[in-house]
Amino acid sequence: MNGGVSRSGPLPDGTVDVAVVGGGVVGAAVARELAGREADGRALSVALVEARSDVGDGTSKANTAILHTGFDATPGTLESRLVRRGYELLGGYAERAGIPVERTGAVLVAWTEEELAALPALADKAVKNGYRECETVGADEVYRLVPALGPGALGGLTVPGESIICPWTTTLAFATEALARGAGVLLNTRVEGAQRDGGEETVLLTNRGPLRARWVVNAAGLGSDAVDRLFGHERFTVTPRRGELLVFDKMARPLANRIVLPVPSSRGKGVLISPTIYGNVMLGPTAEDLRDRADTSTSEEGFAFLVDKGLALMPELLKEEVTASYAGLRAATEHGDYQVHLDAAQRYLVLGGIRSTGLTSSMALAEHAAGLLAEAGLVTSVRGQLPEPPRMPNIGEAFPRPYMCDDLIASDPAYGTVVCFCERVTAGEIRDALASPLPPADIDGLRRRTRAMMGRCQGFFCGAEVGRCLALVPDSVEESR
Amino acid sequence: MNLTTDVAVVGGGPSGLTAAAGLAAAGLRVLVLDREREAGGIPRHSDHTGYGLRDLRTVMTGPAYARLLADRAVEAGALVRTSAMVTGWAGEHALDVTTPEGRLRVDARAVVLATGARERPRTARMVPGDRPPGVLTTGQLQNVVHLHHGRVGTRAVVVGAELVSWSAVLTLREAGCRTVLMTSEHARAESYAAFSVPGRAVLRVPVATATRVVRINGRDAVESVEVEDLRTGERRTVPCDTVVFTGDWVPDHELARAAGLAMDPGSRSPVVDNTLATSRPGVFAVGNLVHPVDTADVAALDGRHVVEHVLAHLSGHASELSGLDGRAGIPLRAEAPFRWVSPGLVRPGAGAPPRHRILLWPDEHRAVARVVVTQDGREVARRTLPWPVSPGRVFRVPSSLLSGADPRGGPITISLG
Numbered sequence A: 001m002n003g004g005v006s007r008s009g010p011l012p013d014g015t016v017d018v019a020v021v022g023g024g025v026v027g028a029a030v031a032r033e034l035a036g037r038e039a040d041g042r043a044l045s046v047a048l049v050e051a052r053s054d055v056g057d058g059t060s061k062a063n064t065a066i067l068h069t070g071f072d073a074t075p076g077t078l079e080s081r082l083v084r085r086g087y088e089l090l091g092g093y094a095e096r097a098g099i100p101v102e103r104t105g106a107v108l109v110a111w112t113e114e115e116l117a118a119l120p121a122l123a124d125k126a127v128k129n130g131y132r133e134c135e136t137v138g139a140d141e142v143y144r145l146v147p148a149l150g151p152g153a154l155g156g157l158t159v160p161g162e163s164i165i166c167p168w169t170t171t172l173a174f175a176t177e178a179l180a181r182g183a184g185v186l187l188n189t190r191v192e193g194a195q196r197d198g199g200e201e202t203v204l205l206t207n208r209g210p211l212r213a214r215w216v217v218n219a220a221g222l223g224s225d226a227v228d229r230l231f232g233h234e235r236f237t238v239t240p241r242r243g244e245l246l247v248f249d250k251m252a253r254p255l256a257n258r259i260v261l262p263v264p265s266s267r268g269k270g271v272l273i274s275p276t277i278y279g280n281v282m283l284g285p286t287a288e289d290l291r292d293r294a295d296t297s298t299s300e301e302g303f304a305f306l307v308d309k310g311l312a313l314m315p316e317l318l319k320e321e322v323t324a325s326y327a328g329l330r331a332a333t334e335h336g337d338y339q340v341h342l343d344a345a346q347r348y349l350v351l352g353g354i355r356s357t358g359l360t361s362s363m364a365l366a367e368h369a370a371g372l373l374a375e376a377g378l379v380t381s382v383r384g385q386l387p388e389p390p391r392m393p394n395i396g397e398a399f400p401r402p403y404m405c406d407d408l409i410a411s412d413p414a415y416g417t418v419v420c421f422c423e424r425v426t427a428g429e430i431r432d433a434l435a436s437p438l439p440p441a442d443i444d445g446l447r448r449r450t451r452a453m454m455g456r457c458q459g460f461f462c463g464a465e466v467g468r469c470l471a472l473v474p475d476s477v478e479e480s481r
Numbered sequence B: 001m002n003l004t005t006d007v008a009v010v011g012g013g014p015s016g017l018t019a020a021a022g023l024a025a026a027g028l029r030v031l032v033l034d035r036e037r038e039a040g041g042i043p044r045h046s047d048h049t050g051y052g053l054r055d056l057r058t059v060m061t062g063p064a065y066a067r068l069l070a071d072r073a074v075e076a077g078a079l080v081r082t083s084a085m086v087t088g089w090a091g092e093h094a095l096d097v098t099t100p101e102g103r104l105r106v107d108a109r110a111v112v113l114a115t116g117a118r119e120r121p122r123t124a125r126m127v128p129g130d131r132p133p134g135v136l137t138t139g140q141l142q143n144v145v146h147l148h149h150g151r152v153g154t155r156a157v158v159v160g161a162e163l164v165s166w167s168a169v170l171t172l173r174e175a176g177c178r179t180v181l182m183t184s185e186h187a188r189a190e191s192y193a194a195f196s197v198p199g200r201a202v203l204r205v206p207v208a209t210a211t212r213v214v215r216i217n218g219r220d221a222v223e224s225v226e227v228e229d230l231r232t233g234e235r236r237t238v239p240c241d242t243v244v245f246t247g248d249w250v251p252d253h254e255l256a257r258a259a260g261l262a263m264d265p266g267s268r269s270p271v272v273d274n275t276l277a278t279s280r281p282g283v284f285a286v287g288n289l290v291h292p293v294d295t296a297d298v299a300a301l302d303g304r305h306v307v308e309h310v311l312a313h314l315s316g317h318a319s320e321l322s323g324l325d326g327r328a329g330i331p332l333r334a335e336a337p338f339r340w341v342s343p344g345l346v347r348p349g350a351g352a353p354p355r356h357r358i359l360l361w362p363d364e365h366r367a368v369a370r371v372v373v374t375q376d377g378r379e380v381a382r383r384t385l386p387w388p389v390s391p392g393r394v395f396r397v398p399s400s401l402l403s404g405a406d407p408r409g410g411p412i413t414i415s416l417g
């Protein structure tokens, strides 16, 4: 099979070495890793199979986008190990690929005596997770770190390593590099069945026809248990746990220059306040178990809960306008750890139940997956002569963007033509995104690549113009959004 | 690239263009910066008549009005630069600008902010539910239909019943989309007196008052909205494929805030005095940026008003006229049902505010407007005005009602008796 992006028509013929099911951040990281490997001197052929029209369009696009140190993981779990490792790997990769990261640090804030009393144990736990930089601090220091906090903070625990990252660019960078390494990205391709074919191969039955693979990696997120069942397993059930979030106007950003985390306590899990890599401030998430795995709607109750929490945490924040609200679904299971299982006989590996840390651990999961596949017989090594990692367009607020760059505008006036005013996205960036190796399928995809239309006016000024750039207007507003 | 000019006008809508024309006619070098491809502001895509009454004494369509004002500014000698987005401040009166020709630094002796206002989108109103496409504001709707000749759905719910909401209904109709319901949270439609009676008759749009939209349904496309009757708490589902959030204005105040100007918490606008000067000497603010939102002619007349005060500032003998430099004006305050009042400061001896009017934004309807002005516990004036107090539109009070105030006294309050 040849590489490249395919969104429609029959699937390519032939057999791939590895089919990775699910084009979220985990699947994309796995595809990138395996596409850079060879077995018996021959590069692995890899297909990334995604049901939606774009990669990173599921849980991977709707999270709190924190690059976690893993300080609060359950010591001894696979999650703890992979978050720790993923933090290092992704932090380094982000620099090479131009994924924006801000090393803001975090502070857990205790608002009750119970929470205050829990801090030393959390610091100990951090050490057990291999993280030694946490420090308990008094209320004065908490207010010095985050002056806009509401009254009543009793103390805190600092986690200087917690950082914020761009989740959209991360998945795109992985998938783009996988493409550059020769992988195929099969979009609009839903895996609906799996058949073993004479021991050596699996035939994945999809809405676009069969796909033959020697090995299958299941990274289907909220669908990982369903795909696992296609291989005859009954090991875990995913319960979508909805997290709703409010994103506040950029004017709020000076209020929150670091991440403010809640202390887990008997009052239940609190919510966090975090700066976002795009220059906003985020409040959330809620935690609510649902049945419907596609229900990413927001709710009145969720909003009311967040407003209530926000008013206590940082009253000034609630005076700013809300720019966006969204909900993400965590792939929670009945187990306390990631669901990573190898089935050597079926040449099948599942990376499921990657609940609330998968952005951070993605590269470590990919590395771990390569190791597990070797155990099962797919022994590979990293290829020499790999292409350089892609240099992703910067959409982080803390780093130079085209509208600010004289030399860029001089070389191409499109970088001086601002189309989306609120987010200062230029015609040049939109054009580049549309011409990129993995172009967007719709406005949402364009938004994740450029920030177009994600600002405070939500399209009042630029909606029609951005739609035109996408060449969908004048067909219909619906399509253009 | 560095440019110098006497006055930089940020925003080429009715207010900015009118200010520019007047300042250029007075012999100043004027540079208008607008981020759109064409100057004219919101009227460019408001393709219906109703523009120009008070400033030009005639009525025309939005696009014609926009062109006329842009032409007049240029004829008067102002330089109008489009595709020029002001991104921040490079100094007290200096601006950073991005254009296709490169980054500019514009050094001016005075700056007029005329950046206008926008409608609050769904997100800022915190309406929960699914997030399908097909949910827009009037601004986006009119951009799509009038500037890009795009299509919308066939059944729309319009949220709000302000003047602009009816403008949205007209645009929808032109695009072949029927408005199946308009909702207003007020007990009566905001633009009751002005529009809804003929509106109901001509456009046959049902208006649900005391009603709010509580949820949007439909994953890939809008299928319905859920509305709640605020009186009974009853909820029902209204099938539709398009939702337009109208009105509920918020000023484009980011540059004003970035400059650290004093802001009015009610309107979220920079505080201005009767000369339209802000808290930074030499920086003025006009149009819907300071009163979100009034009609275009009123915005334009702000632009005309500010000319003499900018001139006075630049000629140096302005300190007693413009700028809140040091000597505070008298704060003007509004009591409920008013959300804000503009101007927010009265500088005694600096002349009347634009059009001799104080502008207020009411949140409730009152058929009879008994206006009471007080200062330091003393009643300064009381008058019943011959127009009603109507939410969704500016309520105008003659500034002569303040003439009895003590120039050395404390804050002046406007309320309804």
Ligand SMILES: Cc1cc2nc3c(=O)[nH]c(=O)nc-3n(C[C@H](O)[C@H](O)[C@H](O)COP(=O)(O)OP(=O)(O)OC[C@H]3O[C@@H](n4cnc5c(N)ncnc54)[C@H](O)[C@@H]3O)c2cc1C
Pocket: A021, A022, A023, A024, A025, A026, A027, A049, A050, A051, A052, A055, A056, A057, A058, A059, A060, A061, A062, A063, A064, A065, A066, A067, A068, A189, A190, A191, A192, A219, A220, A221, A222, A223, A224, A227, A242, A243, A244, A285, A328, A329, A330, A354, A355, A356, A357, A358, A359, A360, A361
């Ligand atoms: C509210 C919230 C906050 C979070 N905050 C953080 C954070 O701050 N830091 C952090 O590191 N992590 C965070 N996470 C967790 C992180 O987002 C997830 O762990 C991660 O995105 C999981 O990635 P994934 O690739 O496993 O799943 P997904 O992104 O869901 O990708 C799975 C993909 O598989 C596809 N798929 C499913 N079934 C099939 C099928 N049958 N055939 C083909 N394709 C299929 C889906 O369409 C989907 O695109 C958060 C999660 C939530 C919900």
Ligand SMILES: Cc1cc2nc3c(=O)[nH]c(=O)nc-3n(C[C@H](O)[C@H](O)[C@H](O)COP(=O)(O)OP(=O)(O)OC[C@H]3O[C@@H](n4cnc5c(N)ncnc54)[C@H](O)[C@@H]3O)c2cc1C
Pocket: B010, B011, B012, B013, B014, B015, B016, B033, B034, B035, B036, B039, B040, B041, B042, B043, B046, B048, B049, B050, B051, B052, B084, B085, B086, B087, B114, B115, B116, B117, B138, B139, B142, B164, B167, B168, B252, B255, B286, B287, B288, B289, B293, B294, B295, B296, B297, B299, B300
């Ligand atoms: C749908 C609709 C219908 C209406 N109908 C009528 C009517 O019939 N009659 C009537 O009188 N009024 C009407 N109005 C109101 C009228 O359009 C406004 O009152 C008027 O446009 C306000 O003028 P302004 O100059 O204050 O701002 P705007 O017209 O909003 O102009 C502001 C300008 O500033 C520019 N700008 C903003 N920020 C920057 C920046 N950072 N850099 C560069 N440029 C910037 C913008 O591009 C814009 O061109 C209507 C409004 C709407 C939305």
